[in-house]
Amino acid sequence: MPDAVVLMAYGSPERIADVPAYYADIRGGRPVSPEHLADLVERYRRLGIEESSPLNAITEATRAALERELGIPVFTGMKHWTPHIADAAGSALDAGASRIVGLVLAPHYSALSIKGYRDQLEPAVDGAELRFVESWHLEPGFVELLASRIRGSDAHVVFTAHSLPARILNAGDPYKDQLLETSQAVAGAAGAGDWSFSFQSESPTGEPWLGPDILDHLEELRARGVEDVLVCPVGFVSDHLEIRWDIDVEAQEKARGLGMRLERVEMPNDDPAFIRTLAEIVKRNL
Numbered sequence: 288m289p290d291a292v293v294l295m296a297y298g299s300p301e302r303i304a305d306v307p308a309y310y311a312d313i314r315g316g317r318p319v320s321p322e323h324l325a326d327l328v329e330r331y332r333r334l335g336i337e338e339s340s341p342l343n344a345i346t347e348a349t350r351a352a353l354e355r356e357l358g359i360p361v362f363t364g365m366k367h368w369t370p371h372i373a374d375a376a377g378s379a380l381d382a383g384a385s386r387i388v389g390l391v392l393a394p395h396y397s398a399l400s401i402k403g404y405r406d407q408l409e410p411a412v413d414g415a416e417l418r419f420v421e422s423w424h425l426e427p428g429f430v431e432l433l434a435s436r437i438r439g440s441d442a443h444v445v446f447t448a449h450s451l452p453a454r455i456l457n458a459g460d461p462y463k464d465q466l467l468e469t470s471q472a473v474a475g476a477a478g479a480g481d482w483s484f485s486f487q488s489e490s491p492t493g494e495p496w497l498g499p500d501i502l503d504h505l506e507e508l509r510a511r512g513v514e515d516v517l518v519c520p521v522g523f524v525s526d527h528l529e530i531r532w533d534i535d536v537e538a539q540e541k542a543r544g545l546g547m548r549l550e551r552v553e554m555p556n557d558d559p560a561f562i563r564t565l566a567e568i569v570k571r572n573l
């Protein structure tokens with residue numbers, strides 16, 4: 288049976304001029320405040336996207352490596368940028384695929400994240416069989432890859448993930464539980480006794496988001512006497528704005544101000560061990 292993979296990622300603007308349209312897509316028709324837009328443009332400028340967009344380049348490298356590993360076509364679909372998820376599904380169908388695995392480059396399920404990818408993909412795979420991967424947060428290769436990056440460290444490990452509006456908890460969303468399961472599994476595999484979890488990257492949408500936020504959490508840790516912190520962002524797999532700005536700039540500055548040392552693990556990106564893990568997930572779903 289002709290198979291293909293639609294590999295989905297959040298997407299990122301290619302250049303500064305793209306940021307307003309990108310932000311409008313994220314907001315999904317809800318108003319964009321000029322101050323928040325200006326702030327976002329500035330963050331992307333300082334990230335250096337005029338030179339290249341880290342997330343889009345990493346996603347393409349991941350796609351190409353996964354295609355080589357699997358020997359079947361892999362198409363990239365972006366949630367908030369081009370090529371859109373529906374275009375990737377169209378390319379898979381044009382290539383003759385009758386069975387498509389939909390895999391998101393985000394390990395944890397939430398109705399406010401993974402479901403959005405599914406909602407874009409499902410109507411676009413018309414006629415083909417869709418095998419959509421809902422979550423892969425305890426995938427052994429993923430857990431081991433992260434564990435290998437914290438093993439042997441004496442620092443207090445802080446696992447992080449993107450925050451979401453707190454209302455998801457009322458709806459029984461598994462997001463937070465899955466994040467804690469990954470953190471527990473990674474800490475266990477690495478033999479890390481001293482660890483905690485916090486959220487990051489909260490958006491100014493005017494409603495309560497899940498906490499604690501990493502910036503507040505660093506203060507709590509400092510008050511407990513912690514001086515060395517190793518951040519392991521379990522909710523993400525690539526170097527992008529939420530890593531290179533929210534952790535490498537904001538959290539780093541906060542830690543410095545508190546007299547703490549903060550380091551971050553390398554992200555999986557297109558590490559061969561990570562590509563093999565993604566390939567395992569795909570193969571199991573075919």
Ligand code: FEC
Binds near residue numbers: 299450490
């Ligand atoms: O490097 C890049 O250019 C893109 C980085 C990026 C990733 C990412 C991942 C997640 N988000 C999630 C949820 C939300 C919710 C809102 C929201 C808003 C933004 C904004 C930017 C942005 N997100 Fe994002 N997210 C990335 C970038 N995200 C930029 C808008 C400005 C800002 O708030 O900073 C709020 C939407 C609204 O306004 O209503 C909710 C989740 C993930 C992790 C899962 C995934 O990757 O899909 C969850 C990467």
